[in-house]
Amino acid sequence: MGRFAQLGNDLHSGRRGIDFVARRLVLYAVSVVLIAIAVFGLSYKGLNLGIEFTGGTQYRVPVAAATQDDADALRQAVLDSGVEGASNPIVSTAGDDAVQIQVEPLSLEEAAIVTEAIVATAGVSADDLSQEDIGASWGRQIAERALVGLAVFIVLVVLFIWAYFREWKMSVAALVALAHDVIITVGIYAFTGFEVTPATVTGILTILAFSLYDTVVVFDKVRENTEAMRESRKSYRQAANLAVNQTLVRSVNTSLVALLPVGAILYVGAVQLGGSSLQDLALALFVGMAAGTYSSVCIATPLLVDLKNTEDEVKLAEKRAKARQRAAADPYASVPNFADDMPIHNDPGVEPPSSR
């Protein structure tokens, strides 16, 4: 623990640290590649939308006395049929004498396979099955209203961040980070082919809130450091980078604390239960929260520095800081040339360069 603790102090004092801002082009490149992959996945594979969005077919299977075991057996049978549209059936008992099974829209051949699986398991004849088309419970109107809500929220949050930090550039940087997180999360869905259910939507909304939350926490430190920019004789770049490093311990801890339970749920959902609504949600949360913490540090802050670098005051501070740096690195830069064999290091009047 000792060395880790030392690291915490060094990060805080700025004695040690990762220069995120200087490496920003690499970080941007990584994110751009990730987003490109996500967008490619989205346009190439598309999302696997659940019954709630697409509607589908409902089978009603008469059974003697409907129990949960009947429903579980039928669910397994439909799953084992291997039909893609039936990979996430919604199965429940209905009344005392029937089990209802909902699957996504199926082709004729697929429907035949599913029907066969049901008939074989339930021991009824195919004629006893009633089959009906069901509509989407998540209609276009719900989606539209959710999008309107989202749009209003985005506008308000931009205004809020602007008002709180007195800096519209922070709003822009936070929004870019948000888009980054959400696109990557949605891209993961396209690639894994996990079903998008209403639970997924709530997961993505959680990411949305978490991403902004995390960015605000980091930006709060950035503002604190940069407000004292003049006194601390640092450039905006340096002050922002110090802020990121000072909150790095917090970022690591927070992401661990948030990701551990989600990781556990994801593990149980995907490995132990083998595909369930739990895994769908946990995946969105896991990827999104990891991206959310990453983007606050590696995207939002460097981007903010880039945006601020166009300002005169910031440029001036940067120039001054650079001059100071040059002076610190080579205190003799301004000293006239000496002869080659002049023993400078033996001169008792010269102090060794300070470590700062």
Next chain:
Amino acid sequence: MARKTARPGRTLVVFFLVMAIAYGLVALAGTWKPTLGLDLQGGTSITLRAEGDPGEEALDQARQIIDDRVNGSGVAEAEVTTQGGNEIVVEIPGENARNLIETVQRTAQLRFRLVACSTVDGRCATTTGLPEGIQIDPSTTLPQDEGQDGGQDGDESQGRNNRAALGAWARLSDTQGDGADGSDGSGGQGDENSNGNRNRNGNGQQSPYDACVAAAADDETTAEPLSWIDNPTTACVDAFSQFQASGGCQQGAAPVMGDDPAAPLITCDEDGIAYLLSPAMIEGTQLDDAGAAIPQQQVNYVVTLSFDGEGTEVFADISNALVGTEKQFAIVLDGQVLSAPTMEGRILDGNAQISGDFNETTANSLATSLRYGSLPIAFEDQPLVETIGPSLAGDQLSAGLTAGGIGLAIVMLYCLLYYRGLGTVVVASLFVAAGITYAMVLLLSETANFTLTLPGIAGIIVAVGITADSFIVYFERIRDEMRIGKSMKVAVEAGWKRARNTCLAADAVSLLAAVVLYIFAAGVVKGFAFALGLTTIIDLVVFFWFTHPMVSWLAKYRFFNKGHRLSGLSPETLGVARTATGGNA
């Protein structure tokens, strides 16, 4: 400073008192298990079959409105789907959802009309020339005369037209069975299309009701209901007297006129009083809001209405015209008069009430139906209601809970390892947050039909994890302050000031998301917004009134303020030399 050191203990005591009260309320409510959602527990399924062929668009519109009605607060997580071409299936968590049937299938066409006359005031009898021999006796239509049979009225009725109308009346009663109590949706739009045909009698002669509609359409005063009621279209008065003559508001009688907003209406109320009403002046779509309440100094529930801008103006006009007179206006729901009050005072602010024979359930049910608009289609009576089982296998709940529990346990372990003594505060805070969350879930199950689905449980586990972030921000701040050489007591307060602002700003973003999405979105998204808002507020409550006072309180102990090796605040764990000069000087 002296005041501050005395405070943390008191805050903690108050905090635990409030928590105890919350659990006391839970104990009063008597349920210690939250209501589980459709996926975990199953529920009730109501299958509504539309009358006739509604068409896809109308069916989907109806689906949306029903969805709003059952998911109005966004926390019940009921599912509404269309099925086949003419059915809507409503799946509601819990088994006692049968009382929702009324809310779900009521058409809810609300209209405000003016009363030209009723069987009680008998104004029409005096103002217009009735066919000779017809006498209107108010008593014949009072509720105690329910047992009266059609024959008795038939004796009083005169003329061929009346008998023809009676025939049509009887046929209607046959086809519609007993479904004419007005609240079953049979007065909806579905009726209007076929109404013209129904009201023609066997001889192809125009029924008096159609004559009334036709004459009223030509009558210029119809457009001015306020003057129309003083001088109603003669054909309508005739139709009204024939209506009474042919049985009036008998039990089991079907409505004789479609609820067309532009035309006068002859209809009944629950007590069997018949009314001749003006064309509609205000429509249900002009409502901004509806609610159920008990007015001060009264005992019965009323349904409160507030009109939108235009509705407010019209209602103010009605109010001005009717105040101080015996004239009534009528609140008509699905073609039936809910109540027909006189105007007791000028109501200019657009707030009105419907009083009647309401209890809490019926008042809420009506308010909910009104709030989310009227259905474009009518449904058959006797929907199929059955119990449905959970859609997830039984092991998923326990697996999810176990996973979440293990995850949180690891989190606590990590916090203890990393923050040592302070880690106990994190662990305690997490337990307290979990405790409050559980109490709130229980209370909301009871009061707002909050249900927990598996994704919901996962979301809450995650939220509790995110809650820990405010503690982490705070502790890192305290450590930062100590690194630059402050003593713990000072650092606790200095760090608090900064961490508080950070957390308030960050949580404000979450709250903003919760509020905006709750207002705008529907269904699952609304439920999410609710949960997000709830957990964010719990985060703030725990942070302000538990974590901070707890740390301030602990700062009084030597173990912490002298930087014991296990306190999490020793110079070693902070990574600074014992002299604590810090590197930022």
